[in-house]
Amino acid sequence: MYLDYWGLKKHAFHNVPDPSMYFEMHESVENAVGEVLFAIEEGDECLAVIVGDVGLGKTMALRVILDSLDTRRYKIAFITNPDLTFPQLLREIIGQLHGTPCTIKAKDALLETFNRILIECRNNGQKVVIFIDEGNAIRKINLESLRLLTNMQDDDQNLFTLILAGQPELARKLEHPRLTNLFQRIGVYCKLSKLKSRDLLKDYIEHRLERAGASRQIFTEDAIDRIWEHSEHGVPRLVNRICKLAMKAGETNHLSVINGEVIDAIAARFIRTTKVAAPRPLTEEKNSTQTLENKPGPVKQLFDEVLDKFKKHKVKEKNHKYEDLALIRKIREDETEEKVTVVNESDLVKPKAMTKVINNGLDDEYEVEEHNKEIIDRMKERYRNQDDIGVFYR
Secondary structure, eight states, X not given: OXXXXXXXXXXXXXXXXXXXXXXXXXXXXXXXXXXXXXXXXXXXXXXXXXEOOTTSSHXXXXXXXXXXXXXXXXXXXXXXXXXXXXXXXXXXXXXXXXXXXXOOOOHXXXXXXXXXXXXXXXXXXXXXXXXXXXXXXSOHHHHHHHHHHTTOOOSSSOSEEEEEEEOHHHHHHHTSGGXXXXXXXXXXXXXXXXXXXXXXXXXXXXXXXXXXXXXXXXXXXXXXXXXXXXXXXXXXXXXXXXXXXXXXXXXXXXXSSBOHHHHHHHHHTTOOSSOOOOOOOTTHHHHXXXXXXXXXXXXXXXXXXXXXXXXXXXXXXXXXXXXXXOEEXXXXXXXXXXXXXXXXXXXXXXXXXXXXXXXXXXXXXXXEOGGGHHHHHHHHHHTTTSOEEOOOOO
């Protein structure tokens, strides 16, 4: 193993949140740890949030915070996959707090059980702390439910603290105007960043090697320079990956040190072979509002929605022959709802079918009654030179 080759007692660069490898000089992570601990132990806050891009140390920060809490004073639940319904999320939290799986199904009963746990912990001199990692995966409706959960507090103290950690998508959700009530309840809001300099990255590498038992220099100065470049200027997860693979390559090739040439060879393996779309700026949604002049009318929106769901679907006629029902897709923007009304309700067999199609999606095939062909022909004639749209009736 390369551990023996380099004289290490444990892995120095595994991408796991090992608190023993925690690097206190990573300023943004250290600040997040300190502020969240304050929110739990002294600030009596009900909600704390840690946000950062992938690989910056969010999970490591949560593990360091968790390890710092006295389990005699705190009851802890740690959720790593919050992409659940709210009842499922509550069952997971209650199960971890109780120490046994929760089988309660009804939401009201789950809320009552959770409230009872909070009261029991308060009476025992304890406080509940709930960690939710990958908070960007939480459904928007569940964020509102979590806000209502924070109402379960005493008159003079918060009975639990919720810590959310996630990627920038979590920040976008929390900062949305519809969640203003939840955003205002955030007591601590931490944003993680990369290692700030090349010298700090060098300290980070040497710190982890020392914790793993290294007694000599392994990476040369030019290797540090190359790691800085290939790690997107200080993303800890990328640093760990490059260093671990470089040390394995050094063992395989019987090297005494790791130089820049080795780092370049390792980094070359991870050059992207496909183009990745740039992330959408947070301000894009705010700047993309429509004017009254170009805003589509309700009828066009309805027809476009039908088209999106059934664009390629074949409609079965009463004689069981299939054909693509292609009609008008683009309706003139300046036409009013009265002008684009082509089909009268009295002409159709089942006028409610349009609503069913939109609400239920592609559940089955939709027949076109024989006497509706005349209506379809009129629509084709009227919009002969325009694009296609599919209209379906049952």
